[in-house]
Amino acid sequence: xxxTFYLILLxxxxxxxxxxxxxxxxxxxxxxxxxxxxxTEKRKGVPQRQKIVTTGYAPDDxxxxxxxxxxxxTFHVISNRKSNGVETKTETIRIGTTxxxxxxxxxxxxxxxxxxxxxxxxxxxxxxxSGISSGKVESTKEIxxxxxEKIGKxxxxxxxxxxxxxxxxxxxxxTRFVVYDYWFRDDGMLxxxxxxxxxENSRQRYKSTTDYEYTNDISIVAPKL
Numbered sequence: 001x002x003x004t005f006y007l008i009l010l011x012x013x014x015x016x017x018x019x020x021x022x023x024x025x026x027x028x029x030x031x032x033x034x035x036x037x038x039x040t041e042k043r044k045g046v047p048q049r050q051k052i053v054t055t056g057y058a059p060d061d062x063x064x065x066x067x068x069x070x071x072x073x074t075f076h077v078i079s080n081r082k083s084n085g086v087e088t089k090t091e092t093i094r095i096g097t098t099x100x101x102x103x104x105x106x107x108x109x110x111x112x113x114x115x116x117x118x119x120x121x122x123x124x125x126x127x128x129x130s131g132i133s134s135g136k137v138e139s140t141k142e143i144x145x146x147x148x149e150k151i152g153k154x155x156x157x158x159x160x161x162x163x164x165x166x167x168x169x170x171x172x173x174x175t176r177f178v179v180y181d182y183w184f185r186d187d188g189m190l191x192x193x194x195x196x197x198x199x200e201n202s203r204q205r206y207k208s209t210t211d212y213e214y215t216n217d218i219s220i221v222a223p224k225l
Contacts, residue, residue, distance in 0.1 A: 023147030032143050032159055036182065039190040047071055049213040056198070056206035058083065072096075074220035095222050108223045136168040149183070156183040156191055175200040189214060 050067040057063075063081035070076070075094040080087065091102040097113040146158035163178040181194040191212055198205030 023145070025145050027143050027145050027159070029141065029143050029161070032161060032182070035159065035184060035188070036190075038188050039184060042187075042189055043212075043214075046214055047216055047218045049215065049218070051211045051213075052208060054206070054208045056204060059204065060085070068218050068220060070218040070220040074218075076220045093220060093223060095220070098222070100223050100225075102223075108225055110225060138166040138168065140164050146181075151183055151191055154185055154191055156185055158183050 046069075048069050050069075052063075052065045052067075054063045055061065061081075061083045063079065065077065065079040068076040073094075073096050076092070078089070078091045080089050082088075093100040093108075099111040100108045101111065102108055141161065141163045144160045144162075146160055149156055149158050159182045161180045165176040165178070167174045167176070176199050177196070179194075179196045181192075182190060183192040185191055189212070193210045193212075195208045196205060197207075
């Protein structure tokens with residue numbers, strides 16, 4: 001009897017494994033781009049909250065940013081970052097074209113839009129990033145539909161884009177992986193997005209996770225000055 005029970009249990013595990021792996025399949029990059037573009041378009045003008053958590057800019061660096069996009073062109077963002085042991089916090093509210101920035105002492109400063117024709121400073125940065133010369137580079141990309149999953153109570157479809165870049169110009173050869181994961185609801189709205197970037201056999205790895213919440217209970221008002 002006990003032997004029969006374990007055989008049944010083993011069969012159930014094997015069947016579950018087959019179903020899980022059986023969902024995974026390759027798709028084209030164009031298919032994934034279409035899903036992302038459609039989700040971006042559907043998100044426009046929809047009241048929503050976004051929470052973005054990043055790690056890996058440098059050892060022990062971490063940031064958490066919470067966005068609220070409300071009705072009538074209102075916007076609220078709170079950002080906390082820890083870098084080199086120092087924590088910084090910023091908070092901004094925008095009502096239409098008027099911006100309010102919270103100061104370190106808790107007070108707020110109000111910034112009105114500049115009149116037409118005034119000149120503002122524009123900064124332009126051209127940092128490229130990896131610090132590795134192009135040399136001999138081999139790049140391959142794989143796009144997968146991972147399967148149907150659940151995030152909380154939401155039924156979602158999981159997709160992944162993996163770009164493998166091999167740098168052969170130096171010694172040793174270095175391999176970099178840039179991975180994007182996306183989770184879409186049945187209606188095409190994006191629920192979660194994860195970006196990871198790092199080199200093989202390296203402990204330092206950049207990671208960014210964005211969670212989306214679509215809700216009508218967002219109310220953003222101007223702060224008391």
